[in-house]
Structure formats: structure tokens, C-alpha cells
Amino acid sequence: MKILVTGGAGYIGSHTTNQLFCAGHEVVVFDNLSTGFRDAIRPGVKFVQGDVRDIDLLEKTITENAIQAVVHFAAKLIVSESVGMPIEYYENNTIGVISLMSACRRTGVNNVVFSSTAAVYGDVRQQGLISESQPNNPINPYGRSKLMSEAILRDCEAAYGIRTVVLRYFNVAGASADGLNGQRTKNATHLVKIASEAAVGKRRKMNIFGTDYPTADGTCVRDYIHVEDLADVHVLALDYLSKGNKGVTINCGYGHGYSVREVIDVMKKVTGVDFVVEEATRRVGDPASLVASSEKASSVLGWKPQYDSLELICKSAADWEKRMTF
Template identity: 65%
Template sequence: MRVLVTGGAGYIGSHTVSVLLRSGYQVVVFDNMTTGFRAAIGAGVEFVNGDVRSVSDLGNVLQKYSIDAVVHFAAKLVVPESIVQPVEYYQNNTAGVLSLLQACIANGVRKIVFSSTAAVYGDALASGMVTENLQAKPLNPYGFSKLMSEQILRDCEEPHGIRSVCLRYFNVAGAAEDGKNGQRTANATHLIKVASQAACGKRASVGIFGTDYPTPDGTGVRDYIHVEDLADLHVLALNYLNEGGKSEIFNCGYGHGFSVREVIDTVKKVSGVDFKVEEQPRRAGDAATLVADSSKVRKAFNWTPKRDNLELICQTAYEWERSLG
């Protein structure tokens, strides 16, 4: 079976490509390389440089490689940036899904695994564990761009026969356990990446944005999922669609959260480096708490995560950062 992975040269996409290949799928990576890295995907993997906003680029690759399904990652994903550059986020994320659907409809591709986000829930603190039926209330254009994309996918199911699985990621972190892949973006904003850079001396300090949230230690609480567990979920989602599964939305997390302070302390522990931490005001668009109720995906896919351990997540991220020099 031939699978097109848009954004497959990125952090999560490249890890998913590896799992797809190990699972016996033929993979074509489609990426415009604005944030992707050719080194993140194997030398023998088919690669096409193209833009998800281009229906013709997408149509050409779907035709040329007789693609059977798409795993769609290609998107912009920095919350603060989305607030100051909303048009770019809607163009790339939402209009990109429209272009993809146009190309899929024209070329007979009817299965899509979509990279969504817990940012669609907004500030879910009062709800405790976040379930998929919680009313979506994004706090920023990034979250809205993904929620709108989910709606477009749903609207295309009945008239066009497109079945989709939308995976709402919580906080993705860590690196491949074999040390061969990880997050390469130097200016990434993910906490564990930033803390690992500080531990390696690549940053002067780590900022805590907000210490007055209604959480046990005043800092934001997030559900961190190891990137390889998330990659496994994409393959399980594709298998689910191949077996005739109906369109669904699933949370992707472990079901428990850690505060910013707890994460920083864990990176300090695994690295043995007491790097500088600076307390700063809250950032616009940040929720106090986001923790996944992942019971739905565990049941549907018979999924048991293999790497549900904050120290392991931080250790792999730190060791990967050291390997980058």
C-alpha cells in the first residue's frame, strides 16, 4: 500500500515515516522543506518537494505514485506566532487541507489520517480530563485552523466518501530511542527541546511563562507523549481505516500531566546540569491545563503506550540534543 506523508521531513512526520516503513507500507514524503530536514528521512525513501497549498503539486504526486492513503502533517504549529500571523496559519493549515481534499477527490484517494491538536480544546482546566466530546473552544488561530480543518474533513465524508482519523496531539516530545532521529529545529518552542538545549549550553536560560495559573505549583500542566508512541498511533489509525473504520477523532496522550517546573526539574536530573530558569509573564493563548482522556484511542486501537515515562522522554530528548553538537 502506498502512503503519501505530507510534512514527512518534519519532527513527528519523519518518526512516523520510519514506523510506516517498518510496518510494510510504501512511503512517499511530500514536503516544502521550510521547516523539514532531508536528513530526517531515509536515503531510500521517495521524496517530492512540493507545497500543500498547491492542488497541482498534490495531484501530480497522488497520480504518479498511485497513492492509496494520506497521512497529513504539513502545518505551521507555533501558538504565539499564530496570534501575530493568523493569515499564514489559515493559509497553510486550513487552506492546505482544502487543497489536499481537492486533490484527493480528483484522484480517488479516500483515506486520510490528519494531524490535529489539543489546542482545539482551549483552556480545559475546569473539565479535568479532556475527552473528545468536550466542546472545542480554541484560544488562538493555530487551534482554530486545526478545528476548521477537522470540520472540513467531516463535511467531505458523505458527499465524497472520504474517511478520516483526526489525531488530537497533546504535548509531543522526546527522540527516537535508537538515537537516530529527533527534533532538529534549532528555534523550536517546545519546553523539553528548549530545556535540553539549555542543558547542552545552547541557550542561556529557560523561561517559565506564567507562575500564577490555578495549578498545584502555579505553572502550566501538560500531557507529554513520546514521539515514537505518537508515530505508532498514526500507523494504527491507518490500519483502522484500511479495515473499514469510520471517521473518528482521538486524543493522543497518556492521561496524566506534568507542570512546567516538573519538566524542567526532570531535564536537570537526567542531564546533571542546573541551567538557569527565568520566570516571565504568561503568553497569550496558553491554557492552564491540558491532559488527555485517551481511553477512546486505547480501546479503538487496542493501544498500550510503550514509553509512558517522563524521564525516558527527557533522556531521549537530551541525548539527541547532545548528538547534534
Template identity: 60%
Template sequence: MKILVTGGAGYIGSHTANRLLKNGFEVVVFDNLTTGFREAVPKGAKFIQGDVRSEEHLTQVLRDEKISAVIHFAAKLNVKESTFKPLDYYENNTAGVLAMAKAMQTVGVKHIVFSSTAALFGDKVQDRGIVEDDPKSPLNPYGNSKLMSEYILSDAASTGALTYCALRYFNVAGASDDGENGQRTADAFHLIHLGVQAAIGKRKQLQLFGNDYPTPDGTCIRDYIHVEDLADIHLLALKHLLAGGESDYFNCGYGFGYSVKEVIKMIKTVSGADFPVIESERRPGDAASLVADSAKLKSKLGWKPQRADLNLICKSAYQWEKRISNVK
């Protein structure tokens, strides 16, 4: 079977494309390279440069390549940017999903795995993990754009036009098991990425945004999932749909979280570096705590996490950053 991976030149998309190839699928990567990297596309995958907002181009690719299913990553991701450029996020993220759904309907491609987000849930400080059917209350346009995208897929599925799995990522980090792939975007805004850059000296300091949240140490708590475990989840979701499974949505995390201060401490431990940490004001749109309940993912898709270890996640990210920065 041939799978179309939109955004497959990006961080998570390229890891997933590689996982598909290793499991016997043919892969076509579709990416406009505004944030993706041509060198991240795994060997063995066909690359097509294009924009997911173009229904015409998507229709052509789905038809000409005889695509069996789609894994849709292509999206803008910066929460802070979305608060002052909201229309860009609706245009790219939501309109991109709409164009894809319409193209799939035109060609008759029935299955799509969608890259969603825990940002759907807003601020959830509670004594349990977030379950899939908890109320949705995004704090920013990025979260709104993804929630609207899920509505589009759900409504399309209700007519029989397609089946989908929406995978709601919590915080993704780390690099591939073989050390050959990782986060390439120099200005990516994720804490672990920024922290390892500070550890190797690419940043003079690390900013800590907000120390007055209602959490044990006053800093935000997040559920960090290794990128390779997340790639495994995409493969399981795809196989579920191809086997005739019903549309569904899943939280993708380990079920426990770490505070910003705990993550910084771990990065300093694995790197042996002591870099300055500057405490700053809160960023708009940041939730105090986001931790997944992944019981549904484990029971329905049979997922068994293999890398639920903050030390492993931070160490792999640190070693990758050293490699691409030519630091010994």
C-alpha cells in the same frame, strides 16, 4: 500499499514515515522544507519537494505515485506566532487541508490521517482528562486553523468522498528509540526541547512563562507523549481506515500531566545540569492545563503506550540534543 506523508521531513512526520517503512508500506514524503529537513527523511522513502497549498501538484503526485492513503502533517505550529500572523496559519494549515481533500477527491484516494491538536479545546482546568467530544474553544489562530481543517474533513466524509482519522496531539517530545532521529529545529518552542538546549549550554537560560495559573504550583500543566508512541498511533489509525473503519477522531496523550516546574526539574535530573530559569509573563494563547483522556484511542484502535515515562522522554531528548550538538 504506498502512503503519502506530507510534512514527512519534519519531527513527527519523519518518525511516522520510518514506522511505516518498518511495517511494510511504501512511503512518499512530500515537504517544502521550510521547516523540515531533507536528512530527516528515512532511507527507503521517496522524497518530493512541494507545497501542500498546490492542489495541482498534490493531484499529480497522488495520481502518478498511485497513492493508497495520506498522512497529513504539513502545517505551521507556533502558537505565539499564530496570534500575530493569523492569516499565514489559515492559508497554510486550513487551505492546505482543503487542497489535499480536493486532490484526493479528484484522484479517488479515500483515506487520510490528519495531524490535529489539543489546542482545539482551549483552557480546560478540570478534575478529569479531556474527552474527544468536550466543547471546542481554541485560544489562538493555530487552534482555529486546525479546528476548521477538521470541519473540512468531516464534511467531506459526510458525502462519502473520503474517510479520515483526526489525531489530536497533546505535547509531543523525545527522540527515537535508536537515537537516530529527534527534534532538529533549532528554534523549536517546546519546553522539553528548550530545556535540554539549556542543559547542554546552547541557551544561557530557560524562560518560564507565567507562574500564576490556577494549578498546584502556578505553572501550566501538559500531557507529554513520546514521539515514538505517537508514530505508533498513526500506524494504527491508518490500518483502521484501510480495513474499512469509519471516520473518527482521537485524543493522543497518556492521561496524566506535568507542570512546567516538574518538567524543568526532570530535565535537570537526567542531565545533571543546573541552568538558570527566568520567570516571565504569560504568553498569549497558553492554556492552564491540557491533559488527555485516551480511553477511546485505547478501546477503538487498541493502542498500548510503551513509553509513558517523563524520565525516558526527557532523557532521550537530552541525548539527541547532545548528539546533534556534538556535546560529549
């Protein structure tokens, strides 16, 4: 297919773009480069610099490239930042989806894969895995902006026939197996990225934010999915839509979680570096535990994870951090 990837210069977007390209699709990346990187886009992929709120440019790009499907990543995504900047998050994330759906409707594109988040579930108190039927109760503007976007997408499917696979990410981490791509973001807030920076000496120390959560060791528990496995889910989601299937919502995780302390211990183990870790107070908007049920990804999309190993995730992230000198 001919596919438009919005936010394709970002961390997950660039990995997905690469997999789509390697699978034989024609890919056009659409990104304003506010947080993305031009050099993250592999050679041979067409690039258009633009903002998803620019409906005219979106329509022009879709029409000129005969786009048949869209993978929509472009969004703001830092939980703590969203608490202090709610308007910017609703404007970029939610209004951005309205803009994209308007462009798709006008150009006849009816296949969309949407980058959502486990933050739509909020602070889940129940024990066990989180399924897609879990009630939604986001506790921060980021999660609410994504849940609003999901509602818009479902309404567009009912009204206009624009079918969407909504992918709710848990915690994405790691770098590509070939070592050519990884997370480039400066001042990142993701645990594995921060720990890898500390391990290679780019940070003097790192913090654990909150040690009094209702978990086994008092620190937050998350389901960490390797970025290459997540990119694979997007390729499978497009194949699913190409067969005429209806829209669906799917969790993206491995079905088991690790605490902050466990991730730090594994990073120290794989790198052999005992970096400095300090305890700090909780951050606003962080749920105690988020672990996915991945059954639907397997049964609906036929997904089979290839990188389900915390050691592999941490090692690939640290190796990338050593090579990343820019």
C-alpha cells in the same frame, strides 16, 4: 499500502515515516522544507519537494505513485506565532486541507490521517481528563485553523466518502530510541526541547512563562507523549481505515500531566545539570492545563504506549541534543 506523508520531513512526520517504512508500507514524503529537514527522511523513502497548496503537484504525486492513503502533517504550529500571523496560519493550515481534500477527491484516495491538536479545546476549566466529546473553544488562531480543518474533513467524509482519523496531539516530545532522529527545529518553543538545549549548554538560560496559573505550582500543566508512541498511533490509524471503518476523532496523550516546573526538575535530574531558569510573564494563548483521556486510542485503535515515562522522554531529548551538532 502506498502512503503519501505530507510534512514528512518534520519532527513527527519523519518519525511516523520511519515507522510506516519499517512496517512494510511504501512511503512517499511530500514537503516544502520550510520547517522540515531533508536529512530527517530515512534512506529508501521517495521524496517530493512541494507545497500542499499546490493541487496540481499533489494530484500528480498521488497518481504517479498510486497512493492509497495520506497522512497529513504539513502545517504551521506555533501558538504564539499564530496570534501575530493569523492569515498565514489559516492560509497554510486550513486552505492546505482544502487543497489536499480536492486532490484526494480527484484521485480517488479515501483514507486520510490528520494531524490535529489539543488546542481545539481551548482553555479548559473543568477538572479531570479531556475527552474527545469536550466542547471545542480554541483561544488562538492555530487552534481555530485546526478546528476549521476538522470540520472540512468531516464534511468531505459525508459528501465524498473520504474517511479521516483526526488525531488531536497533546504535547509531543523526545527522540527515537535508536538515537538517529529527534527534533531539529531551531528556535523551538516546545518546553522539553528548550530544557534539553539548556541542559547541554546550547542555551544560557530558559524561561518559565507564567507562574500564576490555577495549577498546583502555578505553572502550565501538559500531557507529554513520546514521539515514537505518537508515530505508532498513526500506523494503527491507517490499519483502522484499511479495514473500511468510518472516520473518528482520537486524543493522543497518556492521561496524566506534568507542570513546567516538574519537567524542568526531571530534565535537571536525568542530565545532572542545574541550568539557569528565570520566571517571565505569560505568553498569549497558553491554556492553564491540557491533559488527555487516552481511552479511545486504546479501545478503538488498540494502542499500547511503550514510552510512557517523563524521565525517558527527557533523557532521549537531551541525548539527541548532545549528538545534534548541525
